[in-house]
Amino acid sequence: MKKKVDVIILAGFLGSGKTTLLKQLLVYEKERNHKTAVLMNELGKVSIDSDVIPGDVPLKELLNGCICCSLSDQLEKQLWALCKENELDTLIIEATGAAHPIDVLDACLSPYLLDELSVSGIISVMDAPRWLDRDIMSVQAKMLMLEQIKHADYIVWNKTDSLSPEQKEQLERDAKRLNKGTPYILTDYASVELSRLFSLAGKQCSEHQPISTEKLKVKTWVYTFNGPVNKKVFENWLCEAPSSIYRIKGYIKYEDQIYLFQYSYGLPSYEKELMKMPLRLVFIGEDLDEERLEEGLKEVEKNSRYR
Template identity: 80%
Template sequence: MKKANVIILAGFLGSGKTTLLKQLLQREKERNHKTAVLMNELGQVSIDSDAVPGDIPLKELLNGCICCSLSDQLEKQLWGLCKENELDTLIIEATGAAHPIDVLDACLSPYLLDELHVSGIISVMDAPRWLDRGTMSVQAKMLMLEQIKHADFIIWNKTGALSDEQKQSIKEDAKRLNEGTPYVLTDYAKTDIDQLFALSVKDRKEHQKVTADKLKVKTWMYSFTGTVKKEAFENWLREAPSSIYRIKGYIKLEDGKIYLFQYSYGLPIYEKELMKMPLRLVFIGEDLDTEKLAEGLKQIEQ
């Protein structure tokens, strides 16, 4: 029986996993491979699923973390994807709060051993955030560390603006924390995609669990009723608490156009959206004061 080749995408919130996912899907499309995607979001609404073309089988695990509350559902969803589709490739994009080993454990379930072959764990790391990890909580730092230590391939992303000294520091950390594991320093998660399909899972020792519950990661969604003035919105972002790890969703600016908005580590990105999308933002972070956030966002609506 043919087994589906599984690639697990790990990495902290906003590191670039979805950007890499698009490249993986394009590669498999060019080879006429039957591919499916399983996405996990901590919130009730999945924004990243828009990145998956409609002809690709997709299952979503919402409002929880694969490694905690949704571990049983993960096995069921994986089983369903395999039974409903004759797959060549299955890509799992885990929430940034997930420990990659817990995702791997689900794939190695007795029910799935005849269905799946796990190629490896690819960790996409936000390089500037890693260098500035001293400002993060202990739990968040531990999770990033685990995502590095247990990777079969590390993509150090957003490195273009780093100094030579900073790049050298990252190379030293990569060798020190996960010796012998291939890695690349890049931007937009660009790397040799074929190399990622040729990975093999290494032996791993017991890991210390760092779950989303311990991280106190919360998600919250805000819906807009009208347009947003860009300048006022960015002024609000500059004052927003550093405990917000990621914002993603759709907003309508004063020019009347809808934009896909992404924000991580202080960097806002706007992409024009041609379709009419619901005007809402999903926030992910620790200890979010949702009442205060809602009050501030309401004030910038026109």
């Protein structure tokens, strides 16, 4: 069985130190003789940080937009290309500072990539002084920084050398309050124990089981349908689905038609699929009750047989 590519997602607000951490990760992986690729996203038309990537490292760039919105489809295609064009051990995604980490994770769990990638975790690199002074920022910027902390699997409080002991204690309290149980570090120059970033996720599980282990903050889970289901029955179940589900993406079949199904912020969408695709859905959320989800979807399949 083909080994999946380890994926590390680097999130964090603009100028927080993501590229500094990326450079360290590339050195670390080279020392381990691992083949590593990088995908970088810039909001502008010109890449600023791509020059730091060594020439022997496969690189894809997404420019002039954010991978969590206008470039989301391109992200999936570029990830696919990196996997198919290279024999990779590791793939590092450096998202733009305006990206929501869940949207980046969503792209990595595309049905096209499910058998290719294994997400080790979301690493949020936070500009500590900026976070402490966040009240001077816009509401949108503050909310994005909060989301980047809340959904991290590892928090890097960066640029802490000049902070007072009281300010450092505040950072620790914020980490524990906003993302309970998640490891964090107070550091400078994004210096961390790099091996820890590759041990956030464990062994992959079989069908109908979580893709990631309980160590990851955001959980992912896969369900495979045995055949077509009734749309009304499925959407009735969807209306009662727990609010802890952030995203659902995959393929579902109604009668003789397969659809690419996506669910976000409580709204489902369908797009006709011309090719025969595996009928499976990927769920992304927090505190997912896999047993309850599986029971509900099996009930959908059971009830669909009689309609």
